[in-house]
Amino acid sequence: MIREFGPDEIAYLVFAARWTILLTAASLVFGSIIGLALAILRIMPFRPANLLALAYVNLIQGTPLLGQLFVFFFGLSILGLDVGAWPAAVTAFSLYAGAFLAEIWRGSLQSVPKTQWEASASLALTYVQRLRYVIVPQALRISLPPTVGFVVQLVKNTSLAALIGFVELTRAGQIINAATYAPLKVYLTVAAIYFVICFSLSMASQRLERKLHVAR
Amino acid sequence: MSLVEIANIHKHFGDLHVLNDVSLSVEPSEIVAIIGRSGSGKSTLLRCINGLEPVQKGRIVVDGMDVTGGVDLNLLRQHVGMVFQSYNLFPHLTVERNVTLALKVVRNTPKAEAKAIAAEMVARVGLAEKLQAYPDELSGGQQQRVAIARSLAMQPKVMLFDEITSALDPELVGEVLRVLEDLAAGGMTMLLVTHEMNFAKSVATRVAFMHEGRLHETGPARQTLEDPQTPELRSFLNAVLH
Numbered sequence: 001m002i003r004e005f006g007p008d009e010i011a012y013l014v015f016a017a018r019w020t021i022l023l024t025a026a027s028l029v030f031g032s033i034i035g036l037a038l039a040i041l042r043i044m045p046f047r048p049a050n051l052l053a054l055a056y057v058n059l060i061q062g063t064p065l066l067g068q069l070f071v072f073f074f075g076l077s078i079l080g081l082d083v084g085a086w087p088a089a090v091t092a093f094s095l096y097a098g099a100f101l102a103e104i105w106r107g108s109l110q111s112v113p114k115t116q117w118e119a120s121a122s123l124a125l126t127y128v129q130r131l132r133y134v135i136v137p138q139a140l141r142i143s144l145p146p147t148v149g150f151v152v153q154l155v156k157n158t159s160l161a162a163l164i165g166f167v168e169l170t171r172a173g174q175i176i177n178a179a180t181y182a183p184l185k186v187y188l189t190v191a192a193i194y195f196v197i198c199f200s201l202s203m204a205s206q207r208l209e210r211k212l213h214v215a216r
Numbered sequence: 217m218s219l220v221e222i223a224n225i226h227k228h229f230g231d232l233h234v235l236n237d238v239s240l241s242v243e244p245s246e247i248v249a250i251i252g253r254s255g256s257g258k259s260t261l262l263r264c265i266n267g268l269e270p271v272q273k274g275r276i277v278v279d280g281m282d283v284t285g286g287v288d289l290n291l292l293r294q295h296v297g298m299v300f301q302s303y304n305l306f307p308h309l310t311v312e313r314n315v316t317l318a319l320k321v322v323r324n325t326p327k328a329e330a331k332a333i334a335a336e337m338v339a340r341v342g343l344a345e346k347l348q349a350y351p352d353e354l355s356g357g358q359q360q361r362v363a364i365a366r367s368l369a370m371q372p373k374v375m376l377f378d379e380i381t382s383a384l385d386p387e388l389v390g391e392v393l394r395v396l397e398d399l400a401a402g403g404m405t406m407l408l409v410t411h412e413m414n415f416a417k418s419v420a421t422r423v424a425f426m427h428e429g430r431l432h433e434t435g436p437a438r439q440t441l442e443d444p445q446t447p448e449l450r451s452f453l454n455a456v457l458h
């Protein structure tokens with residue numbers, strides 16, 4: 001029994017997109033914490049910390065995201081840990097986002113001139129105060145465009161979670177397609193929804209950038 | 217005891233012996249002009265005094281605080297102001313917030329009081345109307361005067377100035393030097409690296425000539441600049457004055 005691709009199906013897809021957004025958002029929250037910690041470990045004047053963070057970044061960046069996803073979904077269940085698709089996906093995407101955000105933010109932190117560190121040190125600010133009041137605010141502005149660029153990639157990459165059976169936008173598309181046999185309509189709709197999400201992000205970023213520029 | 221006591225310090229950058237057995241004592245209200253060729257170690261000497269650079273040997277004591285003996289550098293730096301050639305204002309903060317930042321986060325000065333101090337310091341360098349401006353809205357000379365005000369707000373006992381007029385257009389040098397003269401008249405103790413020989417002659421109490429990492433010749437400013445005793449200082453002065 002083949003269904004028509006109609007308003008109900010479109011609504012189903014739009015509804016499934018909330019899982020794409022939620023997965024992105026959750027990964028972004030945890031990924032930001034990991035990324036910020038790693039970025040600071042990377043620039044700290046303490047070699048072992050630099051190397052530790054670098055090793056992590058290389059490990060994540062040097063292996064396929066799909067592989068990481070499988071490790072957390074299938075790998076852990078072999079070890080007797082039965083993780084569902086959602087926790088496995090959030091874990092994998094958070095670790096993945098952490099590594100990439102760390103590199104973006106490390107670059108931004110390092111692009112703040114060394115003289116800003118020296119000037120704030122000369123005013124008796126502690127290392128953490130220098131970071132918090134002088135370096136990070138300047139790095140934040142520099143890092144906004146590449147960060148949003150990465151988030152847009154992340155939104156699209158969450159489609160890989162479909163492969164461990166997590167029903168987000170892409171998986172929902174597969175399900176509807178199996179029921180309607182209207183792949184063109186289904187996947188164009190799916191693509192359009194991804195586009196709306198990513199385009200809104202870019203727009204928001206540009207607005208924020210303008211605002212930050214006005215406020216320095 | 218001197219306010220700044222530098223005793224036999226040695227500083228290496230890898231194989232480079234940048235400071236070689238340098239000793240210098242600075243009394244309260246003294247103004248020491250540090251002169252010398254590029255690469256002779258002038259900036260490094262200043263940067264050792266507030267602990268931006270560690271020394272490998274020797275001792276530096278500032279107002280009883282042993283810089284080389286593990287004093288808390290953030291405590292030391294509350295009493296030692298430093299101004300750089302490139303101003304280094306914080307570009308994301310207004311003039312006012314540039315000046316109040318350290319007061320607020322280091323000294324925990326209440327907001328209203330910090331603002332009052334900022335207004336006073338910024339007025340002192342002649343920029344009262346620029347309190348709410350951002351650094352990129354100011355000329356180089358104005359930025360440098362704000363940088364001085366920012367340091368002064370911490371009420372330092374010693375000020376270190378590293379070629380603070382070198383990056384300025386010639387017509388802006390005067391306004392910054394006038395701020396220094398004003399500080400000198402107020403009895404501030406200063407060490408300043410400078411290429412302004414006339415300024416050194418008229419304002420400094422003492423000249424310290426650095427040559428190849430050594431303190432090669434030192435003496436009262438006017439006398440030393442007009443009648444140098446070593447051939448190295450003579451040839452340096454010839455080079456910069458002609």
Ligand SMILES: Nc1ncnc2c1ncn2[C@@H]1O[C@H](COP(=O)(O)OP(=O)(O)OP(=O)(O)O)[C@@H](O)[C@H]1O
Nearest residue numbers: 229232234252253254255256257258259260261379
């Ligand atoms: N961080 C550093 N690492 C390695 N070498 C350095 C470093 N800082 C300074 N040097 C070297 O130490 C020597 C002294 O430098 P310093 O900046 O103290 O000279 P200076 O007298 O201030 O010169 P200038 O008039 O050009 O400012 C130079 O040869 C310089 O190249």
Ligand SMILES: [Mg+2]
Nearest residue numbers: 258259260379
């Ligand atoms: Mg120098």
